[in-house]
Amino acid sequence: MIEIQPVTPREAQFLIGMSEKDINRAIDRGEVEKISEPEEGMPVHGVEKGRRRVRKIGLSELLFLALEKQMHADLTPMGRRKLYQAFKKNEAKARTVSFGPFKANITEIQRNSLSKYKKLLDAKKNILEEDGTDPVIKGTDISAYRVAALAQGQTIKEIKADYPTLTEEQIESAIAYTEAYPKPGRPYPVRSFRRAAGALAEMGIFDAIETGTESAKE
Structure with missing residues (x-):
């Protein structure tokens, strides 16, 4: 026990x-x-x-x-x-x-x-720490802090879509680890680049840029 x-x-x-x-x-x-x-x-x-x-x-x-x-x-x-x-x-x-x-x-x-406490033990088991670098999820080179940051703006399902090799347990361990041992300094973005770019595309930002570029050429 x-x-x-x-x-x-x-x-x-x-x-x-x-x-x-x-x-x-x-x-x-x-x-x-x-x-x-x-x-x-x-x-x-x-x-x-x-x-x-x-x-x-x-x-x-x-x-x-x-x-x-x-x-x-x-x-x-x-x-x-x-x-x-x-x-x-x-x-x-x-x-x-x-x-x-x-x-x-x-x-x-x-x-x-x-x-x-059990969540903390699981987090320690699934996260690898090395001096001078961000802790990573064991078996990968993916930063635990980066994954935990994404959890603030994305669902676990969305994170798994961005990182198909990760399991739900690994993602939850990254979140628990970061809560227990917060990242010093500047935080990571709360959305992946792909999803942030997709959101901008839905807003028509890229269309506006393209239209502006074509107008400038004329």
């Missing part, structure tokens, strides 16, 4: 929808404990090169932050500390967390986090 292993703040953002900035802030303020692991022998996955150790959080911290995100407005600073301690004392598979009269069912949070 798959169990969630320690994750970086960037990966945690993908799993629970809390911003990487807020997760790092919680660590810096001592609201949750961090795990420091050596970078050597680990995939890069967006971690800055040259760093000797990588900041991560464990399962208790991940689930606490997910619940705290939902209940933030209803918790006092003392309540947050007690809630976190309750998570630390909890068994990993416990369905509820409680302190004093407070009790919360965390089954849905566990299920959603695990589902996203």
